[in-house]
Amino acid sequence: MQDLLAARSQMAVSLGFHIVFASIGMAMPFLMAVSHYRWIRTGRPVYLDLTKAWSRGVAIFFATGAVSGTALSFELGLLWPRFMEHAGPIIGMPFSWEGTAFFLEAIAIGLFLYGWNRLSPWVHWGVGLLVGITGVLSGIFVVCANAWMNSPAGFDWVDGRALNIDPWRAMFNPGWKSQTLHMTLAAFEATGFAVGGLHALLLLRRPGSAFHREAFKIALLIGSVAALIQPLSGDRLAKGTAQRQPAKLAAMEALFRTESGAPLMIGGIPDVRERRVHYGLELPNLLSFLAQGDFRAEVKGLEEFPEADWPPVAVVHGAFQVMVGAGSALAALGALFLFLSARRSPLLLHRRFLLAAALATPLGFLALEAGWTVTEVGRQPWIIYGIMRTRDAVTPMPGLVYPFLAFTSVYVFLAAVVAWLMHRHIRAADREYQSSRPEAIAAGPGSGRHGASHA
Amino acid sequence: MWVVILFLGASLLLYCLLAGADFGAGILEVFMGRGKRRAQRTIIDRALGPVWEANHMWLILMVVILFTGFPAVYSRVSTNLHLPLTAMLLGIIARGCSFTFRHYDAVKGRSQRSYSLFFIYSSVWTPFCLGVVTGALVPGGIDPAATGYLEGYVRPWLRPFPLALGGFTVCLFAFLAAVYLIGESPAGAVRSGFARRAVVASAVAVAVGGLVFWAAEADGIDLAARFLASPAAAACVVGATFSLPVLWLALAREWGWIARILAGGQVALILAAWFAVQFPILVKLKNAPDLTFFNSHAPEATLYQLNLALTFGAALILPALYFLFRVFKSESPAPDAH
Ligand code: HDD
Ligand code: HEM
Ligand code: HEM
Numbered sequence: 001m002q003d004l005l006a007a008r009s010q011m012a013v014s015l016g017f018h019i020v021f022a023s024i025g026m027a028m029p030f031l032m033a034v035s036h037y038r039w040i041r042t043g044r045p046v047y048l049d050l051t052k053a054w055s056r057g058v059a060i061f062f063a064t065g066a067v068s069g070t071a072l073s074f075e076l077g078l079l080w081p082r083f084m085e086h087a088g089p090i091i092g093m094p095f096s097w098e099g100t101a102f103f104l105e106a107i108a109i110g111l112f113l114y115g116w117n118r119l120s121p122w123v124h125w126g127v128g129l130l131v132g133i134t135g136v137l138s139g140i141f142v143v144c145a146n147a148w149m150n151s152p153a154g155f156d157w158v159d160g161r162a163l164n165i166d167p168w169r170a171m172f173n174p175g176w177k178s179q180t181l182h183m184t185l186a187a188f189e190a191t192g193f194a195v196g197g198l199h200a201l202l203l204l205r206r207p208g209s210a211f212h213r214e215a216f217k218i219a220l221l222i223g224s225v226a227a228l229i230q231p232l233s234g235d236r237l238a239k240g241t242a243q244r245q246p247a248k249l250a251a252m253e254a255l256f257r258t259e260s261g262a263p264l265m266i267g268g269i270p271d272v273r274e275r276r277v278h279y280g281l282e283l284p285n286l287l288s289f290l291a292q293g294d295f296r297a298e299v300k301g302l303e304e305f306p307e308a309d310w311p312p313v314a315v316v317h318g319a320f321q322v323m324v325g326a327g328s329a330l331a332a333l334g335a336l337f338l339f340l341s342a343r344r345s346p347l348l349l350h351r352r353f354l355l356a357a358a359l360a361t362p363l364g365f366l367a368l369e370a371g372w373t374v375t376e377v378g379r380q381p382w383i384i385y386g387i388m389r390t391r392d393a394v395t396p397m398p399g400l401v402y403p404f405l406a407f408t409s410v411y412v413f414l415a416a417v418v419a420w421l422m423h424r425h426i427r428a429a430d431r432e433y434q435s436s437r438p439e440a441i442a443a444g445p446g447s448g449r450h451g452a453s454h455a
Numbered sequence: 456m457w458v459v460i461l462f463l464g465a466s467l468l469l470y471c472l473l474a475g476a477d478f479g480a481g482i483l484e485v486f487m488g489r490g491k492r493r494a495q496r497t498i499i500d501r502a503l504g505p506v507w508e509a510n511h512m513w514l515i516l517m518v519v520i521l522f523t524g525f526p527a528v529y530s531r532v533s534t535n536l537h538l539p540l541t542a543m544l545l546g547i548i549a550r551g552c553s554f555t556f557r558h559y560d561a562v563k564g565r566s567q568r569s570y571s572l573f574f575i576y577s578s579v580w581t582p583f584c585l586g587v588v589t590g591a592l593v594p595g596g597i598d599p600a601a602t603g604y605l606e607g608y609v610r611p612w613l614r615p616f617p618l619a620l621g622g623f624t625v626c627l628f629a630f631l632a633a634v635y636l637i638g639e640s641p642a643g644a645v646r647s648g649f650a651r652r653a654v655v656a657s658a659v660a661v662a663v664g665g666l667v668f669w670a671a672e673a674d675g676i677d678l679a680a681r682f683l684a685s686p687a688a689a690a691c692v693v694g695a696t697f698s699l700p701v702l703w704l705a706l707a708r709e710w711g712w713i714a715r716i717l718a719g720g721q722v723a724l725i726l727a728a729w730f731a732v733q734f735p736i737l738v739k740l741k742n743a744p745d746l747t748f749f750n751s752h753a754p755e756a757t758l759y760q761l762n763l764a765l766t767f768g769a770a771l772i773l774p775a776l777y778f779l780f781r782v783f784k785s786e787s788p789a790p791d792a793h
Pocket of ligand 3: 008009011012015016017018019080083142143145146369372373376377379380382383390
């Protein structure tokens with residue numbers, strides 16, 4: 001394996017692994033805060049059980065997120081020393097703010113997890129919320145750094161050196177708002193549907209369990225709201241991409257020729273040699289509208305750029321289709337959920353709906369990984385768009401395939417262990433918590449309303 | 456820039472004092488007698504659980520300060536010391552995960568033994584690698600122009616001094632942990648067990664410390680002479696040595712807090728001496744000018760922003776950290792919710 005390819009793959013594996021845990025770390029504290037709040041307010045044991053059960057799972061995800069994040073902050077240098085040498089002083093600022101946010105988060109998580117008997121209920125609740133807030137802030141800061149790689153700002157590039165550095169403008173580069181918004185929503189959407197889907201599955205197995213029913217509702221509520229906003233935020237992001245990284249947009253859409261009134265290409269297999277797409281579905285003029293807000297506008301195709309500077313078109317286009325496909329499915333499901341909840345319809349706990357939610361479990365994370373593939377692979381061959389090429393940034397150390405294999409096997413192993421631990425955790429929760437059993441329907445006032453609909 | 460240097464030094468010190476002790480607790484598990492193992496492990500679990508992630512953040516802070524404030528150093532070190540750094544990262548991953556999994560596995564069964572195994576060995580491995588990396592900055596074995604794999608990526612750290620320093624770091628962390636854990640345990644056999652281990656660990660640390668000086672000579676560094684030449688460094692070493700008997704007395708009497716302060720002070724003195732000897736050099740290079748605080752720092756605008764972020768961050772973090780430690784480290788160990 002080529003060294004550059006090994007380095008890129010190691011980066012992709014590490015980030016692809018970390019982002020799952022980071023997203024859960026951003027969103028889960030809010031799910032817990034809702035259930036924790038209801039426990040303090042209503043005193044119904046199901047909410048206490050839920051908060052505790054979730055927090056034990058989250059502890060495992062947190063530790064894994066923290067160690068994989070630590071690995072990343074070293075890997076940036078281990079793999080891309082020339083990139084960091086130049087980029088460090090420019091985008092160090094979001095990273096140092098991120099450090100502060102992590103620190104507060106790590107303190108808050110210690111207080112939250114071990115504080116049940118030591119803090120007063122509202123302080124404890126506030127600490128839990130703080131975990132979520134600092135988690136979201138750290139996500140925002142690190143995505144600012146990534147947005148800078150996509151739309152570099154805040155320095156002058158003179159003879160291969162950065163001069164007149166302005167860390168402030170680098171952090172708040174033109175892409176930061178739309179990218180951080182999109183990522184934050186993605187974390188809530190992916191986590192909400194993953195957690196909700198799992199509890200839907202358990203609810204199918206044990207109809208009438210108050211524990212899983214409440215969990216399902218809280219998680220899907222948060223996921224659905226995010227899923228409805230996400231396409232709008234994605235549209236805004238795409239307009240920015242069209243402006244700032246036209247080559248990436250062209251690759252996302254597999255648009256080879258510059259066209260006015262460009263069609264939106266759905267699916268299909270891009271053929272780079274023949275510069276056309278096989279088997280795709282074309283919707284006339286729609287791309288021009290989505291990218292520029294005008295059905296007749298001109299959209300730049302890949303032909304405008306030297307072929308050596310094209311990103312891998314098939315990967316970027318395919319990943320984009322996956323993201324948008326999964327996003328549309330989730331938005332539809334989310335809209336249905338919100339509609340049914342608003343009408344307090346018993347259909348919410350209908351087998352069919354639970355089955356749909358269970359099937360949607362992986363879709364959010366699938367979209368999230370696909371979205372990052374679009375962003376990162378679509379930026380190739382640049383590591384800093386238009387400024388520095390990935391191949392000029394890689395470490396000169398030979399034999400990079402070995403660290404790549406080492407990290408990959410560690411992460412595969414860890415993923416397996418975490419999955420196994422979650423499996424044990426869920427089984428134990430069913431044994432341990434009263435409210436998880438069907439007879440608990442009568443446990444609290446009003447909790448039996450939907451319970452019988454399919455018992 | 457001085458503020459940035461101060462934060463870098465403080466992070467290193469706090470990382471050693473806090474996270475070092477967390478690693479040390481794992482090292483001590485290697486030497487646990489069968490009988491008391493369960494009681495000791497409970498104490499360690501309770502001592503580390505709430506704080507290890509926060510303690511670990513000092514390392515992240517160090518990395519961020521390095522790549523923002525001294526990018527040339529970060530880039531040089533992570534290029535030539537790729538291998539020991541990767542080894543350290545794998546240790547960090549194994550330690551953090553195995554500790555958490557051990558505590559949070561819903562079923563406390565046979566798997567506990569595997570977690571413990573990973574936890575113990577990664578607790579020894581990680582500080583060793585940390586010591587090796589730190590040690591490799593000193594002898595001037597890093598050659599930016601090296602082309603061969605061995606010359607460029609193995610020889611800089613595979614030499615007597617870094618390896619000895621790795622061993623010393625392990626002893627030092629074990630010593631810190633033993634001293635801290637005295638205060639975490641109720642009076643009785645377990646507590647005196649930790650006190651005894653603290654005495655042994657400090658004696659071993661002194662011996663291995665001597666070994667470090669010897670290894671330095673073998674590596675062509677006149678470390679002893681450099682310590683003597685710097686009055687500040689010499690004073691620190693003298694201070695650390697002469698406080699040892701007092702520490703032993705405190706350990707024999709099981710005076711938890713006095714022992715903690717003395718032990719922490721000794722580690723601080725060792726680091727201060729190190730700093731005094733090295734300043735202003737960060738990395739000694741072969742066939743090239745050394746990287747110092749003065750020739751490797753980022754432009755002023757960056758340092759200014761970094762300064763601001765660190766000061767503001769510290770204003771938020773320190774009170775929060777104080778609260779964390781007050782909640783969990785005051786009083787007698789209360790029963791846990793889990
Ligand atoms: C739950 C996950 C999720 C869902 C449902 C969507 N996205 Fe997304 N998308 C992401 C998760 C994501 C992401 C992983 O979070 C990315 C990668 C970088 C970023 O900031 O967000 C991303 C990147 C990303 C980009 C690349 C921006 C760039 O690199 O310049 C575009 C154009 C879109 N998205 C557009 C959309 C559209 C039109 C969607 C319509 C449904 C959509 N996304 C749904
Ligand atoms: C190059 C990229 C990245 C680096 C260097 C990095 C670094 C880190 C580090 C050092 C930690 C550990 C902090 C702790 O101990 O709590 C961490 C955790 C975390 N990271 Fe990342 N990270 C990166 C990418 C991302 C991205 C893209 C996101 C999300 C948008 C993210 C969000 C988080 C969050 C929320 C945590 C908290 C831990 C958890 O909740 O599980 N990180 N990261
Ligand atoms: C956590 C979510 C992220 C994921 C899943 C992700 C995914 C990827 C992938 C797939 C690649 C390989 C692209 C290729 O070489 O073809 C890559 C490269 C890279 N990413 Fe990301 N990325 C994420 C966030 C970030 C962030 C926040 C940063 C920095 C602040 C970052 C910095 C890099 C760098 C430096 C490279 C290597 C150079 C390059 O390929 O351009 N990534 N990432």
